[in-house]
Amino acid sequence: MRIPFIKQSTINYRRMARQQGMPFIDWLHGYLYGRFAYQYIGMAGDKKPWWRYLMAPLVLLLDRHSPFQPTDQSRTGDPGQEKPTFADTYHGKALPLAEATKLIRLDRAVNTSVSEQVLPYTRAREIVLNNPEKIVLLDCPCRAGMKNPCTPIDVCLLVGEPFCSFMLEHHPDKTREIDTDEAVRILKAENARGHVAHAFFKDVMLGRFYAICNCCSCCCGAMKAQRMGVQMLCSSGYLAEVDQETCVGCGLCAEKCQFKAIGFRGGMAFIRAKRCMGCGVCVEACSKDALSLRLAPEKGEPLRVDAL
Incomplete structure (x- = not known):
């Protein structure tokens, strides 16, 4: 009832x-x-x-x-921590x-x-x-x-x-x-x-x-x-990477990045790998197609919806 x-x-x-x-x-x-x-x-x-x-x-x-x-050891990877x-x-x-x-x-x-x-x-x-x-x-x-x-x-x-x-x-x-x-x-x-x-x-x-x-x-x-x-x-399981030949150093990708994972050296963007979560926001923002995502096994596997 x-x-x-x-x-x-x-x-x-x-x-x-x-x-x-x-x-x-x-x-x-x-x-x-x-x-x-x-x-x-x-x-x-x-x-x-x-x-x-x-x-x-x-x-x-x-x-x-x-x-x-x-946590258990599988989470920490270190039984002493x-x-x-x-x-x-x-x-x-x-x-x-x-x-x-x-x-x-x-x-x-x-x-x-x-x-x-x-x-x-x-x-x-x-x-x-x-x-x-x-x-x-x-x-x-x-x-x-x-x-x-x-x-x-x-x-x-x-x-x-x-x-x-x-x-x-x-x-x-x-x-x-x-x-x-x-x-x-x-x-x-x-x-x-x-x-x-x-x-x-x-x-x-x-x-x-x-x-x-x-x-x-x-x-x-x-x-x-x-x-x-x-x-x-x-992480998404991906890592952003920069095509140095295409990048014009406009800075838009860094403005969009929520994780402060993009820096500039010599007028060109580079990725701080430890900070990058592979969300792809920078990739979508780049009008020059100078950014892309690659698989990063060290950051885990992607949640591939097609595989569900």
Whole structure:
């Protein structure tokens, strides 16, 4: 029997969590993450409202895999070294524009777990999509938490159920359902602004892919965490490279790069390989076709949508 004051999307989310054996505390964490997304994710912003001081300890209390616990050896690669595990529970994969577009336009059912070579994390690596899929456009919680955010704000793409219906019901003023054509237009427009598409995964969101966010280094909480040493984002598996014979040293690629991975020497661009995440924003921005992406096995494997 349906309880009148509980939304149907909440019931559906709880049912799916039970089916996959998710503990109640994890489901509750996921519920709060979605229901209070602007408070939860907005903690990384600079508006500093009063609820920030209540939300932070609550998140740490609910997260059984706290930032103070060590990871396993497969994550660190060094049995003598301990690193925080928060990134294992919540992380993003950089996507070149072409791959992000393919992920939005999937025309068949997909139910798979990607390897640690693609997503180097111990948790949240599932991609579960059915045909047809629902896509919801969401006001970015990171940008909404900033005093002077990048615009536009409605740039986050939620993909699949039960996430889409949940956010539509609980945040009707900040969401709307869109079709694949509009989603692709948003991806292209954000890429042209220099913003990076990331496929996001979270353990308490049924342990799987649930959103494509278009991230800027000034607003994005994950990018801020990355600069602080919390590896929430992983490389696309590609590395940008410069054709020195074609480059004219205009500097547009460096202006667009969110990772400060492009420098200039002798009037020509060069790539700082350690910083480059292979997002391809610079490639799309270059009018001289002087930049390209190459496979970089040392940075992991790409999330190849065709292979799903």
